[in-house]
Amino acid sequence: MMLRSLAVVVAVAFVAACDHSPAAPTTDRAASLSPSAASIVATDAAPVAATALVQGRQDVVVNMQDACDPDTFNAAVGPGTCVRAGGMQFDRFIAQLTRLGFVGPWHFAPNEANVHVGQTFVAANNGGEVHTFTEVADFGGGIVPGLNALAGVPIVAPECKALESDDFVAPGATYREDVEHAGHLKFQCCIHPWMRLEAKSSSR
Numbered sequence: 001m002m003l004r005s006l007a008v009v010v011a012v013a014f015v016a017a018c019d020h021s022p023a024a025p026t027t028d029r030a031a032s033l034s035p036s037a038a039s040i041v042a043t044d045a046a047p048v049a050a051t052a053l054v055q056g057r058q059d060v061v062v063n064m065q066d067a068c069d070p071d072t073f074n075a076a077v078g079p080g081t082c083v084r085a086g087g088m089q090f091d092r093f094i095a096q097l098t099r100l101g102f103v104g105p106w107h108f109a110p111n112e113a114n115v116h117v118g119q120t121f122v123a124a125n126n127g128g129e130v131h132t133f134t135e136v137a138d139f140g141g142g143i144v145p146g147l148n149a150l151a152g153v154p155i156v157a158p159e160c161k162a163l164e165s166d167d168f169v170a171p172g173a174t175y176r177e178d179v180e181h182a183g184h185l186k187f188q189c190c191i192h193p194w195m196r197l198e199a200k201s202s203s204r
């Protein structure tokens with residue numbers, strides 16, 4: 001019951017911040033475990049291919065991928081949750097996450113990078129769900145407690161508790177993050193916390 005309550009609180013807070021009307025989950029299970037229980041209603045924009053981005057020498061493109069099936073994800077979570085064509089059904093998604101702690105098609109590509117201070121990560125959402133590309137000090141859970149539990153990361157990364165509306169990247173959109181310091185950098189999705197990237201940053 002507590003798990004469901006936390007998911008509902010996060011969803012309501014996020015929707016209010018983004019000024020969107022929430023889509024009502026069809027089941028308690030979907031409310032606590034859905035990958036987009038705290039996400040905005042995605043737009044119908046076509047995914048942006050990395051090759052279509054206007055890239056400068058400073059850009060490091062990261063593709064944000066998923067494989068949601070619109071019929072089953074939208075039925076379980078709410079209309080607009082998934083806007084891609086075809087893909088993995090919701091029950092199979094939950095089954096794989098329960099068994100493995102991650103779902104392979106939901107990932108950042110690449111998941112490792114060597115970068116320099118002054119470059120810019122350009123995270124392009126080529127999937128059908130909303131994602132974030134959030135720099136964290138240490139990997140942890142995200143804003144959907146049910147997914148955190150299944151992924152084995154019950155402790156939420158503090159940075160995921162301080163998200164702003166423009167941190168959420170809708171399908172077809174991009175997010176830019178400048179590399180401002182040298183060291184070991186970590187990025188994760190604050191909805192699907194197994195989506196991660198590690199980067200070694202150095203000064204030029």
